[in-house]
Amino acid sequence: MTFRELVERNRTRRKFDESRPIRADELVELVDLARFMPSGRNMQPLKYIVTADPEQCAKVFPLLGWAGYLTDWKGPAEGERPTGYIVMLLDRELADSPGCDHGIACQTLMLGAVDKGYGGCIIATVNRPKLAAIFDLPDRYEILMVLALGVPAQDVVVEPLPSGGSIKYWTGEDGKHHVPKRGLDELLVGRFPED
Structure with a gap:
């Protein structure tokens, strides 16, 4: 696949095939890709939580907003939900702001996911207090984005x-x-x- 083809395939996906789960080690591989991305002042203030655990995924799912323009759609139905999540965090002990790092990281993670045959949705509409409680996050971490990932089940x-x-x-x-x-x-x- 050429780089252009990879970029063209990197569409927002909101429906997934839950019968084909993503593995936690694959999520870790994606974070490892993001480790090599450019970072403002080389501060590298982004940290990540990965989960492919079905029970945790079930807790994360209702805390996310799915599609602002699809006002009558509440998100993917059972059987079409993501099978893994990457929660992107800002470590405030390293930087007060992510600058543009989180945008670069999202694109890096999503291109890596597409290269592996997955798709996803970058979500900024998040119930941050409840999500922080699920993962027992220390105050130093600010939730920036959640990437919902899985095998795509809808054509774009x-x-x-x-x-x-x-x-x-x-x-x-x-x-x-x-x-x-x-x-x-x-x-x-x-x-x-x-x-």
Whole structure:
């Protein structure tokens, strides 16, 4: 698979095949990839919790917000839920802010997951106090994101923005998840020298 193909396959996934669980050691391998990413001032303030334990996963699941634009959808049904989670933390004894490290880390983790045949959803809507209690987190750690991971069980279709310009994603009657994306011509503000 080329790098472009890997990036194109790295779509947000919200439905998973629970009958095909991810293993905890695979989650650890993903964190090991993130260890090599660039870090502002090389502070490396991010820490992680990984779990593929079904009981812990069942406790984590209801603490997450799943899809802001799908207002009538409460998240994946039983049998379609993630089989593993990576909780991304900021170690406040190392830095007051993650800077942009958490964005780099999320992309690194997700590309690694896709390379292994998994998919996931980066979730920032989290009940942080309850999640911290589940893992008995010391105060030095701030929960930044949760990556929900598993074997994808829904097709994602990337398509051009509609004529009205709406960026809202939706699920079609065929069950496919549709994601409108801006074209390259909308992203390039300038190109120098002009052709």
